[in-house]
Amino acid sequence: MFADELKTLRRLGFRHILLQILNFASVLASGLTIWKGLGLITNSESPIVVVLSGSMEPAFYRGDLLFLTNPANEKYHTGDITVYKVPGADIPIVHRVLETHDGAKIARGRSIVASSNSQDQLLLTKGDNNYIDDIELYQGLEWLQRRHIIGKVRGFLPYVGYVTIAMNDFPQLKYALLGGLGLLALIQRE
Amino acid sequence: MHTIYSRINNTSALLSTCLMCLVGAIAVSSYFMTTDPRGTIGVASIQVFPGNARRYVNKQQDFAFLHFNVSADLTPLFNWNTKQLFLYVSAEYTNPQGIRNDVVIWDKIVRRKEDANITITSRNKYTFRELSSTFRNIPPAHYSLKYNVMPYSLATFHSNMKGGVLGSPSSGRMTYRMSYKVVIGFLGGLLFAGL
Structure with a gap:
């Protein structure tokens, strides 16, 4: 089945395989660089997220790709769509801001006091x-704070992220895709 | 050169490039289609009642109940890149500790241009509470009607994403004092009537 490919591999030699591995590694590295660079520019730990649930329908459906920014000196307002992650929850949630209380913080004993920091x-x-x-989704918290917010939705592409959902639902697909890509990179001639 | 693989590759590359250009053009075009829709909000009544807090059964908390009417013509906001409008009423006030509050008390999603001419009399959909659990000594709140445009594709620019206050300040922004004493008096009256 793979006799032909093996033959070409043997013909091309060891150095060629090394070169292809290097190419593959540089593709992976540049991907990571772009991702981390975007994170730096947008000040968000995850500047692109995929909608996983239908709780924002009809605005966003499962599989929509969202672009986020999280400017450090900008406050959130009601009506903004934010992505947040509370401690204890494993996936970020995309929901709209219903209430904002600027200049308030939670003191010890869960009482709410005015904060000197206007960003609170x-x-x-x-x-x-x-x-x-x-x-009910806040895992015991009563309010979200700035540090729980990953970012605010600035743009979206419909359905493009469905591949990620498929990969999440069927992990085999992820390995098949990665393995296939790696194999292609190895045996491609140019 | 002329293998099926390369043909498929070329065709799909061309198609996806065209699609991306189209999406980009639509997104850019919607950036230039700015409108200034008009609307008004009127507050009919505000009442404050004490009740049990949601999480702590023994904790008392004030809840404000608002009756209001909204009329707005949002049809100009619908263009080829408008997927839906998120229309909401928010109450803004600063409490004596200096905390600035903005609370959404009602919202509505408008998905069709035919439904965008809105005349509604309603009461608040969401609970309106104060952080300090009481509305005593709280200055008057500022009620405004706001909107948020959700586009079909790509960019949701800030100006597009977030709508402003609808209506002129005189008609659109109404300020009412939440009179705690009046409510207590009203409750007392009810109690006596019951007895």
């Missing part, structure tokens, strides 16, 4: 397709 905010979010706000 307490936020409450809600999914457009949900009936009630997100307090």
Whole structure:
């Protein structure tokens, strides 16, 4: 089955294989660089996310690709669509801001006091397709704070991220895709 | 050179480039299609009642109930890159500790141009609470109608993404004092009537 490919591999020699591996590694490295660079520019730990649930329908559907920014000196406002991740939850959530309380912070004993830092905010979010706000999703927190927010949605591409969802649902697909790409890089001649 | 593989490759590359250009052009065009829709909001009544806090059964908290009417013509906001409008009413006020609050009390999603001429009399959909759990000594809030345009593709530029306050300041922004004493008096009256 792979006799032909093996033969070409043997003909091309060891140095060629090394070169192809190097090429593959540089592709991976540049991908990582772009991702981390985007993260630096947008000040967000994950500047591109894929919508995983239907809680923001009809604005976003499963598989939509979202582009986020998180400017350090900009406050969030009601109506903004934010992506947040609370400690204890494994996936980030894309929901709209329902309440903002600027200049408030949570003191010890869960009491809410005015903060001297004007960047401090307490936020409450809600999914457009949900009936009630997100307090149940906050894993014991009562308000979101600035540090829980990954970013604000600035743009989106419909359905493009569906591949990632498929890869999440069927992990075999991920390995098949990676393996296939690696094999292609190895045996491609140019 | 003329293998099926290369033909498929070329065709799909051309198609995806065209698609990307189209999406980009639509996104850029919507950046120039700016409109200034008009609308008004009127607040009919505000009442404050004490109730149990959501998480702590023994904790008392004030809830504000608002009746209001909204009329707005949002049809100019619909262009070829408008997927939906998110229309909402928010209450803004600063409490005595200096915390600036902005609370969405009602929202509506408009998906068709035919439904974009809006006349609604409603009450708040979401609970309106104060952080300090009481509305006593809270200055008047500022009620405004805002919108948020969701495009079909790519860019949601800031100016597009976030709408402004609808209507002129005199008609669109109404300020009401939440009178705690009046409400307590009203409750007392109800109680006496019951007895």
